[in-house]
Amino acid sequence: MKKPNFFIVGEPKCGTTSMHEYLKKHPQIFMTDTKETGFFAKDIQKEFIKFNNKKPVFYSQMDYLNLFSTALNETIIGESSTLYLFSKVAAKNIYKFDSNSKILVMYRDPVNFLVSYNEYAQSTLQENVNLFQGLELETERKNWKALPNSHFLRTPSSLLYSERVLFAEHLERFLKYFPEKQIHIIFLKELKNNPQNVYKEVLKFLNVDSSFCPDFNVFNKKSNIRYRLLFIKTLASKGYFKFIRKILPLKIYESGYRLFKLFVTKKIEPKQLSADKTVEFKKRFKPNVIRLNKLLHDNNLIQKDINLVNFWGYDKL
Numbered sequence: 001m002k003k004p005n006f007f008i009v010g011e012p013k014c015g016t017t018s019m020h021e022y023l024k025k026h027p028q029i030f031m032t033d034t035k036e037t038g039f040f041a042k043d044i045q046k047e048f049i050k051f052n053n054k055k056p057v058f059y060s061q062m063d064y065l066n067l068f069s070t071a072l073n074e075t076i077i078g079e080s081s082t083l084y085l086f087s088k089v090a091a092k093n094i095y096k097f098d099s100n101s102k103i104l105v106m107y108r109d110p111v112n113f114l115v116s117y118n119e120y121a122q123s124t125l126q127e128n129v130n131l132f133q134g135l136e137l138e139t140e141r142k143n144w145k146a147l148p149n150s151h152f153l154r155t156p157s158s159l160l161y162s163e164r165v166l167f168a169e170h171l172e173r174f175l176k177y178f179p180e181k182q183i184h185i186i187f188l189k190e191l192k193n194n195p196q197n198v199y200k201e202v203l204k205f206l207n208v209d210s211s212f213c214p215d216f217n218v219f220n221k222k223s224n225i226r227y228r229l230l231f232i233k234t235l236a237s238k239g240y241f242k243f244i245r246k247i248l249p250l251k252i253y254e255s256g257y258r259l260f261k262l263f264v265t266k267k268i269e270p271k272q273l274s275a276d277k278t279v280e281f282k283k284r285f286k287p288n289v290i291r292l293n294k295l296l297h298d299n300n301l302i303q304k305d306i307n308l309v310n311f312w313g314y315d316k317l
Contacts, residue, residue, distance in 0.1 A: 002030070002071035006078035006102045006206065007094060010085035011167065013116040015188045020080040021142040022199055028208040030074040032067045037079055040094050041065040041087035049157045051144070062160040076102075076206050085170040086163075101202035102206060103178055107292075108188035110165045110285045115273060117164060119133070125152040127159060132277075135161050168291040180299045184271065189311070279317060286314045 006029075008016050017035065024031040037058040038044060048056050058064045071077050084090040085105065094101055109115075114131055119125030123243070127134065128148035137159075140146040144156050157163070174183060184205040191198045195216040203210040273281065293308040295301075302308075309315050 001065055003065065003076050003098065004068060004077045004078050004079050005098055006076045006104070007078035007084060007099065008078065008082075008104045008106070010082035010105065011107060011113065011164075011170070012082035013113055013120060015109045015191045016080050016082055016106050017116050018191070018200070018217075019104070019106065019186065019199075022195075022214050023076075023078065023202070025214040026076075026203070026208060026212050027199065028074055029076040029078065029157045029206070030068070030071040032079045034058075034067055035080045037064060037067065038081050038083040038087075040090040040097070041081065041083040042093060043089045044083050044087050044155055044157065047157060051150070051153075051155055075208055085167075085174075086157075088173065089176050091173040099117070099177075101178070101182065103174055103183045103204075104186065104202065105171060105174070105183060106186045106191075107167060110167065110288055111278060111281045114161055114165055114281070114285075118161065121159065125149060126154065131161065131172070134159060138162060163202070165285060165288060167288060168295045171295060173294070175295075175299060180301055183299075183301060185296060185301045187311070224301060286317060289314050 008020055010016065020031055020035055023029050036055060039058045045056050045059060057065070067079065068077055081090075084094070094103075107113075118127060118131040118134060122130075123276065126148065129137065137146045138161065141156055141159055147153060147156055147159070153159070184202060186198055186202070196213060199213070199216070200210050201219075289308050289312060296308070297304070307315075
């Protein structure tokens with residue numbers, strides 16, 4: 001049976017879905033139909049079990065490896081799970097699974113990340129407050145209090161915004177196990193501005209034909225619920241989707257679920273923070289940017305002429 005040797009590990013809301021789909025089109029690369037398996041994030045899977053009183057879908061290794069059963073002669077076998085960077089154990093587990101694995105990490109400006117991440121959580125009913133309120137509730141939420149509807153929230157730790165943005169700390173866990181030559185960094189800003197060049201560099205990193213070029217459509221655009229009552233009643237119905245998942249092949253279930261989400265949601269324009277709030281948040285998270293910038297340069301993971309403080313606009317505070 002084929003096993004994965006390549007992982008897009010996060011961060012979330014940084015273009016991982018688009019990159020997953022771009023790579024999926026390459027003839028030498030196999031990417032799973034299902035994204036966000038979270039298989040190696042065993043700490044978060046344990047939290048999920050405790051919070052939901054059930055196991056996540058890809059808890060067993062057999063179920064996980066079945067995702068790759070249709071791989072043929074592709075050189076790269078990959079999956080994408082943005083929990084892996086946030087998880088405290090995923091890096092170690094991936095290394096134990098295959099120490100030669102290649103790791104792709106994607107970043108965006110921390111403040112824009114938090115705004116987008118909070119909007120996504122609200123749009124999927126995993127969150128019921130805005131970013132400012134969410135940051136204030138973190139102490140309570142660490143104790144599993146002040147949480148939104150448990151039908152939709154997968155794990156309370158997903159709402160700890162100040163921890164989700166500890167980019168350097170997350171990356172250090174992978175650098176502990178994997179050498180720099182097995183890790184590649186992408187910035188969402190560059191992916192948007194020059195997708196062809198970014199994609200080509202990823203293909204070179206993966207040692208596959210770098211002349212291949214897909215259509216660079218944007219995937220996973222921001223959306224909100226169009227038919228809120230239908231969404232809530234359908235997804236909150238205990239056992240409904242669990243029953244459907246049991247009777248349908250996984251690929252058909254995943255396709256159907258995507259169509260359902262398209263039907264009950266609508267695309268929205270990204271929210272913009274006020275100038276004052278932007279400055280406030282940038283001052284708060286600037287130390288995170290400085291730390292990440294140093295870590296990336298110390299490990300030769302970005303070009304010497306890139307300074308993230310300037311690149312993300314934290315230099316004029």
